[in-house]
Amino acid sequence: MIPSDTLGWGTARNCIREVYEYGIRLKAEIGADKVFDFSLGNPSVPAPPQVKDAILKALEDPTLHDYTVAPGRPGLRKAISDQLNARCGVHTLPEDIYVTCGASAAVTCSIKGLLKPGEEAVAFAPHYPEYPVFTRTAGGVFKFCSLRREDLQMDVEALEAVLTEKTAVVLVNSPNNPSGAVLNEESLRKLADCLYKAQERFGHPIYIISDEPYRELVYDMSDVPSPIQFYDNTVVCYSYSKSLSLPGERIGYYAVSDRATDREKVFASLAGAARSYGYVNPPSLMQRVIEACLNLKPDIRTYKENRDILCGILDEVKMPYIHPDGAFYLFIRCPIPDAKEFCEHARKYGLLLVPSNDFGITGYARAAYCVNGEMIRRSLPAFRELSREYGLC
Numbered sequence: 567m568i569p570s571d572t573l574g575w576g577t578a579r580n581c582i583r584e585v586y587e588y589g590i591r592l593k594a595e596i597g598a599d600k601v602f603d604f605s606l607g608n609p610s611v612p613a614p615p616q617v618k619d620a621i622l623k624a625l626e627d628p629t630l631h632d633y634t635v636a637p638g639r640p641g642l643r644k645a646i647s648d649q650l651n652a653r654c655g656v657h658t659l660p661e662d663i664y665v666t667c668g669a670s671a672a673v674t675c676s677i678k679g680l681l682k683p684g685e686e687a688v689a690f691a692p693h694y695p696e697y698p699v700f701t702r703t704a705g706g707v708f709k710f711c712s713l714r715r716e717d718l719q720m721d722v723e724a725l726e727a728v729l730t731e732k733t734a735v736v737l738v739n740s741p742n743n744p745s746g747a748v749l750n751e752e753s754l755r756k757l758a759d760c761l762y763k764a765q766e767r768f769g770h771p772i773y774i775i776s777d778e779p780y781r782e783l784v785y786d787m788s789d790v791p792s793p794i795q796f797y798d799n800t801v802v803c804y805s806y807s808k809s810l811s812l813p814g815e816r817i818g819y820y821a822v823s824d825r826a827t828d829r830e831k832v833f834a835s836l837a838g839a840a841r842s843y844g845y846v847n848p849p850s851l852m853q854r855v856i857e858a859c860l861n862l863k864p865d866i867r868t869y870k871e872n873r874d875i876l877c878g879i880l881d882e883v884k885m886p887y888i889h890p891d892g893a894f895y896l897f898i899r900c901p902i903p904d905a906k907e908f909c910e911h912a913r914k915y916g917l918l919l920v921p922s923n924d925f926g927i928t929g930y931a932r933a934a935y936c937v938n939g940e941m942i943r944r945s946l947p948a949f950r951e952l953s954r955e956y957g958l959c
């Protein structure tokens with residue numbers, strides 16, 4: 567018998583892909599120059615040239631195509647733990663690192679490895695739309711709570727209201743997809759404080775899974791604080807999809823904090839989850855490439871410029887939005903409560919935006935600005951028309 571949940575996930579249309587695919591049809595119909603496609607989070611900045619050099623070098627290794635050990639090559643795990651320790655002031659060992667096929671695999675394995683069927687995972691809305699799928703496939707119950715609506719920082723009351731004795735996992739994603747918001751240190755300290763108290767109250771550990779694929783993509787601050795700096799029971803999930811522009815190459819990792827309760831058991835359980843999903847080892851070529859390119863800094867000038875152009879346009883047409891500090895997404899506040907209706911109207915002007923409904927929040931539209939800057943500039947008249955339609959300008 568075909569299970570209804572997997573069948574449902576396989577047939578339901580992903581909200582982002584749906585808009586993107588509509589865009590492909592629209593471009594063919596009316597011409598690409600009349601479509602302003604802000605749908606997909608595909609990095610527009612090319613991978614650094616060192617990536618190509620590292621690929622060519624790796625091709626000379628006759629063992630390149632062999633299996634590697636399941637958690638990844640020892641040299642790469644050491645390099646990752648050294649980097650994480652230097653950055654976050656923790657003391658992980660290579661044995662705390664498991665290299666995965668991107669952040670998706672890292673987060674799925676972490677959820678499955680930390681949550682028993684029937685237990686709850688809590689995310690903050692707006693949240694990445696795959697979290698409910700990842701949670702339910704592990705037999706868990708997905709819940710979410712709101713951040714403060716005005717600035718998308720921690721709302722402790724909302725969090726406390728959603729925590730129960732069944733809470734096993736809290737999912738944090740900063741810089742955030744879909745809003746571009748970055749949780750500040752104060753928010754993370756409040757979160758840690760609240761979870762330490764909840765652990766006391768419920769008498770069991772609650773783990774943060776910190777999904778950080780956009781960690782490097784911040785514009786007005788020097789660094790992004792990570793929950794691992796403030797809360798012991800943290801697993802960091804990372805990806806090179808965005809920072810090194812390698813989304814198709816499927817490479818990332820999870821790292822268990824050296825201060826986590828039952829650290830070794832946690833690592834073993836997450837490794838068991840990887841095994842149960844059939845993630846034997848991530849691509850061997852990419853493991854070598856990342857080992858060589860780990861400390862490269864992404865060139866984020868293009869994204870910053872794009873952000874500033876888009877913010878300038880929205881300011882000019884008086885369309886309100888949440889000012890994004892990181893990632894490459896911006897959240898427009900819809901002038902009507904129904905985001906789907908708003909995004910539908912935007913299509914009339916060739917503007918492709920993703921409604922916020924599947925991100926656990928209503929009334930916003932996501933614009934991904936990892937696109938051609940020229941296209942953003944040309945979208946001004948379309949945004950102006952849309953704004954006029956709602957009497958904003």
Ligand code: PLP
Binds near residue numbers: 667668743807
């Ligand atoms: N988590 C978040 C918040 C994301 O935005 C994405 C990709 O867009 C992922 C996880 C998955 O990343 P990866 O390509 O590394 O699997």
